[in-house]
Amino acid sequence: MSLVELPQHAAIHVISDIHMGGQPGFQILREAGRLANYVRRLAAERPGESVALVLNGDVFDTLAEDLGGAYVAIEQSQQVVGRIMGDESFGPIWDALAQFARTPGRCLVFVIGNHDIEVAFPAVQRLILARLAGDDLAARARVEFSTTGAGYTCRVGEARVYCTHGNEVDAWNYNRYEDLARVGRRLNADQPFDGAQWRPNAGTKMVKEVMNAVKRRYAWIDLLKPENSAAVGTLMVIDPGQMQKLGELVGIVGEQVRGQGQLDQRLSADGFAEPAAAASATPAALEQLLGPNLRAAQQPHRAADDMLLAAEGQLAGAPAAPPGDATLGTGQLIWDRLTGWIRGIDKPEALRRALLDWLKGDKTFDPADPDATCADVMKTVGPGVDIVVTGHTHLARALRLDDGRLYFNSGTWIRLMRFTEAMLRDTAAFKPVYDTLIDGRMATLDAAQVGGQPLVLDWTTEIEIAADGAGVRGRLNRIEGDGKAAPTVLGELRRG
Known part of the structure; x- marks a missing residue:
């Protein structure tokens, strides 16, 4: 045949x-x-x-x-x-x-x-x-x-x-x-x-339960790369109140951990891939969100940092938590501590400093x-x-x-969207970027020019x-x- x-x-x-x-x-x-x-x-x-x-x-x-x-x-x-x-x-x-x-x-x-x-x-x-x-x-x-x-x-x-x-x-x-x-x-x-009866994957839950609501206020949230540090971190700085929605992420990440196990089983069934290590249960590492430029504005309390890092480690290795589990409180603790770094710092400058950290060496x-x-x-x-x-x-x-x-x-x-070094050079260079982000509308984003160049990549x-x-x-x-x-x-x- x-x-x-x-x-x-x-x-x-x-x-x-x-x-x-x-x-x-x-x-x-x-x-x-x-x-x-x-x-x-x-x-x-x-x-x-x-x-x-x-x-x-x-x-x-x-x-x-x-x-x-x-x-x-x-x-x-x-x-x-x-x-x-x-x-x-x-x-x-x-x-x-x-x-x-x-x-x-x-x-x-x-x-x-x-x-x-x-x-x-x-x-x-x-x-x-x-x-x-x-x-x-x-x-x-x-x-x-x-x-x-x-x-x-x-x-x-x-x-x-x-x-x-x-x-x-x-x-x-x-x-x-x-x-x-x-x-x-x-x-x-x-x-x-x-x-x-339909069980969505973690990404679908993230979009439908969290990001769509955020997107109605900040249309750029799913246009900014890299997603974990620049997009989520930018939202954290300019509007910490929106981060309350992301408190749901800990439960959603539980679905992602389950997904990793099913994914490994599917790929390894034909001998194509070995099971991978468990995925991190936080959307971005704490040390990535709190980089040296932002840390320079305030000195951390060592005991609080140690507690947070330990909590983050527990989340990373923890199995999926059911709704109402105490782990959700730990997740909120992390977000409260992150937003605490921003209080007392001028928001545009805090965001500029944070982006310098998050995008350093970015490929x-x-x-x-x-x-x-x-x-x-x-x-x-x-x-x-x-x-x-x-x-x-x-x-x-x-x-x-x-x-x-x-x-x-x-x-x-x-x-x-991509933030360049020229945009982040100093507070004056960054101001039109910040003003566009705060406005949040797609029409404003499309019209925005920074240094004679469109903010939206063509x-x-x-x-x-x-x-x-x-x-x-x-x-x-x-x-x-x-x-x-x-x-x-x-x-x-x-x-x-």
């Missing part, structure tokens, strides 16, 4: 983390017109050849939708996803994707992420197919869904390429694919499913930095895969690994993998302007 070969393409383009969802003012995707034109350009390039566009997770952001207190849209999944596709902010993107799907020689792939798990439901897939292809059977055949955690694999030239969102190795945000399959079966069989935006997602995903990939492409982190990467294989991260199409990226006479090349590209022109190549690696 002959084996069916993997799909063969002359080129594939990979984008991820588009995050279509939410109402105006709550939407984090800005360059919808650019994205639509980019897709149309891909539909027209390389006529007569096979070209794939892989949407590598978090195409939708149903966590930004009002689900009436639910964590996932189940019986209302078609209505929720249909609303997003019909939103005038995103309509041009779906028109362009429909054009792509109706073009011979094109292949459109939806890989599930952690913000769009409803794509796993058959009813939602039918809805997407109806929007993109209608009754055109040939166009329908050009659309594929990967919603079981298997990712998408194909060949470009002689190279085997593997695309996966990356949340599969994230204990905060991994999907319970078995639960998704069970819901799909219930829906297809017209059996009711009680949303209260968040370095495309050549082998971050944790790269290391963890590569542990799950066999030697026959030549090129790996992920997303999830929103941070573009282009790396040649020690074994010669190539690793890419497709970045994101949402807004991003950094929409893709991964392009193509065969040529010398082998296969992989590129990290930046899509600019209206998206119609050829991209700017940020990094190119070859697999000969």
Whole structure:
């Protein structure tokens, strides 16, 4: 019996983390017109050849939708996803994707992420197919869904390429694919499913129970990188009252610890990875949040610090705590002590000092930095895969690994914020940044200029993998302007 070969393409383009969802003012995707034109350009390039566009997770952001207190849209999944596709902010993107799907020689792939798990439901897939292809059977055949955690694999030239969102190795945000399959079966069989039976991962609980409420006051909270130190720490400094919401984090982290155990079991079942050590139960290390620049403003009381560090250690190694457990009080103690450092210090200066500490030596935006997602995903990939492409982190990467294989991260199409050394140089330089953060609105953020430069990064990226006479090349590209022109190549690696 002959084996069916993997799909063969002359080129594939990979984008991820588009995050279509939410109402105006709550939407984090800005360059919808650019994205639509980019897709149309891909539909027209390389006529007569096979070209794939892989949407590598978090195409939708149903966590930004009002689900009436639910964590996932189940019986209302078609209505929720249909609303997003019909939103005038995103309509041009779906028109362009429909054009792509109706073009011979094109292949459109939806890989599930952690913000769009409803794509796993058959009813939602039918809805997407109806929007993109209608009754055109040939166009329908050009659309594929990967919603079981298997990712998408194909060949470009002689190279085997593997695309996966990356949340599969994230204990905060991994999907319970078995639960998704069970819901799909219930829906297809017209059996009711009680949303209260759905157990969300820690990341979903974090977004729905904590961050969405914070985001309504500070729209930038999920745009600022790195998340653990810069984003959470910035919120702590400018509005300590908001940190009361984060008191729930200790209970949520209990879910993350459980998730780490299930994640390790899943990955190690096939011999791909050894179980990892238990994850830290605090969103950022205490010493990271209380760096030397902020400490210079006040001298700590040694006994209190020792008590806090001991409490932090207990939390890091503790099993999941049930609601109302005394551990929650310990978590509140940590946050009270952190905010206590800020009292008596001018807030703009306190934040500037803290950011100098948190961002010192930071490689968040370095495309050549082998971050944790790269290391963890590569542990799950066999030697026959030549090129790996992920997303999830929103941070573009282009790396040649020690074994010669190539690793890419497709970045994101949402807004991003980055604090530079020039912004943090002194109080005067930092004031317009601080004023924008305090305002909190997305429109103010978009309009903000610091030193003649926009505060929001214009950094929409893709991964392009193509065969040529010398082998296969992989590129990290930046899509600019209206998206119609050829991209700017940020990094190119070859697999000969």
